[in-house]
Amino acid sequence: MLSTLIWFPVLGAIAIAALPLRQSKLVALTMSGFVLLWTLWIAHQFDFTNPLLQRQEYLPWLEPLGLNYQLGIDGLSLPLLMLNSLLTWIAIYSSQEETERPRLFYSLILLVSGAVAGAFLAQNLLLFFLFYEVELVPFYLLISIWGGEKRNYAAMKFLLYTALSGALILVAFLGLVWLRGADSFAYEALMGQSLPLWIQIVLLSLVLVGFGIKIPLVPLHTWLPDTYVAASTPVAILLGGVLAKLGAYGIFRFGLGLFPDAWATLAPGLATWATVSVLYGATVAIAQKDIKRMVAYSSIGHMGYILLGGAALTALSLVGAITQMVAHGLILAILFHLVGVVEAKVGTRELDVLNGLMNPIRGLPMVSALLVLGGMASAGIPGLVGFVSEFLVFQGSYSVFPVQTLLCVVGTGLTAVYFVILLNRTCFGKLDNAIAYFPQVEWRERVPALILALTIFFLGIQPTWLVRWSESTAIEMVAATPTVTHSPIAQVSD
Amino acid sequence: MDFASLAVQLNAGTIVPEAIVLITLMTVVVSDLIIGRQASAQWTPYIAIAGLLASVVALFYQWDVANPISFIGEFNGDALSVVFRGIIALSAATTILMSIRYVIQSGTSLAEFITILLTATLGGMFLSGSDELVAVYVSLETLSISSYLLTGYTKRDPRSNEAALKYLLIGASSSAIFLYGASLLYGLSGGETRLSTISASIASAGLAQSIGLVIALVFAIAGIAFKIAAVPFHQWTPDVYEGSPTPVVAFLSVGSKAAGFALAIRLLVTAFPLVSEQWQLVMTTLAILSMVLGNVVALAQTSMKRLLAYSSIGQAGFVMIGLILGTDAGYSSMVFYLMVYLFMNLGAFTCIILFTLRTGTDQISEYAGLYQKDPLLTLALSVCLLSLGGIPPLAGFFGKLYLFWAGWQAGAYPLVILGLVTSVISIYYYIRVVKMMVVKEPQEMSDSVKNYPPTDWTLPGMRPLQVGLVSALIATSLAGIFSNPLFTLANDSVLKTPMLQQALGRSKAPIAKQMAPTISQQLSLQITEVSTKKAVSLPKSMVHS
């Protein structure tokens, strides 16, 4: 059942690479469409009231290493799985018809999608690590073959950062299993709090830095702007929409889930770290002249909210953090897609050059309208999905970390500032005749944005559909953790 | 001593695999003489491969042999030696597969090449099981001298001459040093040459702490480290790898190295248990230096053969982690890694041979844009290199994982962390080659690739190359995912080897009791003390019930 989500894309990837098919995009689209439907069906069967793992699968594999094939979903992974399936489909759909080396491209995208699904599903630390590392090389190739200028540099930077992050995570996992004296890397067997606090803190720090590179959190983020900007639109959608979530998922699943005591101890620091990330991302984004870079930096800020919600660790804030993952994935995808369309049509991403795209006759009215919607969603305007998740995070965190939460709210304000700048420059104003008369925007380019916009809008006014998946899991995770408010350090920091 | 009892004592059945290799060798020599050079080139390689595979099959039947000691203590065909002999024989078979076309194209004679290679294999196989100093030295020399000859096989090429001379000089001096160390052991033990009795005699003579033993150890390690190309005994590697015929390099980097590791385990564990802390310290230093230097210097290479030379130095460093740990898991992870290394490294060499044969170069920059012209070669080389770099789900990932896991269990945290960091570095230079082949645009294609001739698999010697390529590709991609049999093999080879079990202080196996030599009380106490410290740290999963 769940295995289908991993192996169907992988088989599709092999088929596309190995068979001399002409219509590789069509095949990839069918494959990912099927996976999307399958994910929805699994979601349909999902039991909202059960906070524990559902639909577990187990297959003994390498017993001596403690590596077994264990899968399962719960309220934390299911929304992200849906996001992954949706964004994979969108990314394939939005890719250009005349992509070079289409077979390699689509097979790599499917491979990445399968690996990411595997990482979300894996209930064995080594299995997770395996899937986490599998996406490394395909992403490297996706960036460095189909990227923009400076792609080689960006791809290598991405590769080395991610490999380093993998090494840190592996050290943490090895350390955890060895110190617990466990003979298996199975996730459930490792939950619990039997390690001394300082060891937990050391291991948690490794996990945090390892996944913090992936998210990325502020001092570890330097690969992100280069990579996001250099990647082509579909790849950027996957990178920002899905891969960054893998980092956040890892922090929740393996940081919070495995080291609850240490998490509670470090929570104030994490909240502060999150705040720094939020403010830094927002401030730097204001200063950008390149709209894609601006969106990339906005992503750093928005990922900070997720960490804040996790640090506060109330049921509400945790649900908020999980929904923020989904919301941010959707918003980032639509923004990257639209920025890609604008770049393709106008030929530039420079804020100083772009102007007046709203012009109904010679501009790109529909794209601009959707861009406005995306910007609003990102800035947390009520009625859109960004508002729901950010509100949940702030509402849940305020009681625990009032100062940090307020600063993050300021960060949201800054988000509004730079999106106003972006929209004002690109969409409004007078269209320069010198660069007007853009090529026609095709339906191929509109459909993904429309789907995403509808989802964003729908989930904004019907947030239950977003929240209900993870509610019971979040409550369960909070219950398993010593409350942050009662920890002495947290009180001091207040 | 009459003949019948002598024959029983010799127990020559244990060397049947070697005998098969020897018979194959003689068949190749004689048939080459009879049917002539042209005709023999069509047959001898396949005879040799068949012989080597038959030898592997014979090894399979040696797995559970009741009494592995043969030739009155000269040779010990225990499970560990069986695995190493298998690795060496397989690497030789693969080397022959890839060498046929190469040798034909370089205009040298094939039968002699195969003869010398088979002799090297024979030396390596005997070295893996030799349990006595004279046998160790003679088989070491058989391996080394054959390797020198192979290195200089393209005799009109000045680079090959230089490589052979360098290898010969450094190799000869290192084996002289090794011999000096062996003679010290002989003297310290009061005239013992059997490895298993040396340490007991030294202990009973009260020389366990003598400076002579330490010097013997250092000299012996110098000889071994030369064979496995550990830093700082690696200086010969890059030049020899660059100047030798590529199939020879493949054999040196896998077969010869495996033989060196077999010797290292046997010699250090059985002859030097009294100074085990010292040798672990020395080997740790060598491992650290090898991992760092091998992987860092590889970053700057422009020639593929030199790149693989330095990478093989780094890989030797990883394998040495397993040797140092002194646990069951350590040894078996080492064996496992060597098995995996066999596939991926030989696969990589097959690919660069194929590329060299078509373009006449091994510069990394010349690989640019190969994807467009030869997808199969690109795929195979990428998979092998990424596997060497430890990218999942390829075989090398599992090998490294097992090594690091074993290292972590034994508490060698700094080594494991260093291993992880250097693995990350190694990914950089492996991926550089992949990038060259896959990422470059058609207009950035190198001249060699632009003029890439269409693949003609029907040329003599190409078909075996294709077979080698495809099987290495399949093995490297799947050996990791389906690695349970290999895991079991590696674990069993350690658990069934009495010498290791004794060294680990858990001689529960009935075989071990049967042939436990007379170790003095004091010594066995000492060993148990040392190894119980480690035995505590063994996890449940590694102890097979």
Next chain:
Amino acid sequence: MNLAEGVQIVSFGILAAMMLGAAIGVVLLENIVYSAFLLGGVFISIAGIYLLLNADFVAAAQVLIYVGAVNVLILFAIMLVNKRQDFQPLRRGWIRKAATAVVCAGIFALLSTMIVSTPWAISTATPAGDASVVVIGLHFFSDFLLPFELASVLLLMALIGAVVLARREFLPDDEADRAQVEALRLPERPRELVPSGRDETVN
């Protein structure tokens, strides 16, 4: 001390002096032919020491192999390689020599300390004396059978290898020009050359 011991000590002294003097001569003399002959002297002195140790078979083998074969071979090699070339004296060559001397002296000091300080376990068995050849032969065919037989393989291979390296390669006439260039070389071009399009020698 009786007469026999006195004779032994005196002969040991003479042999050791001969050996050391000859060895120093091998290293220090400029003319390589002298060095080669002095090397023969070293070998013969070592053979004498073996005789003093009651190892007459080893002594005979030493003379036969090292003096009779190895040393003669070296002399042949010197005579056949008729190359007259004056070595350019290296600038600051003395630094290398001094460093070598220091390292060698250090190793010598270490090893001699080790030899003197170790209480060696000296075998108490009576020397085989004249029967040593018989004893060695028995060992070769019983407990040292494996290395003995393996050595024969080694020799066979060395023979083949020597032929391979030394023989004049037969190159067919019609291809002579082409083959002269490429045969017996590595297929890889030397690194210094700039890659220049298609290599005609391939396929």
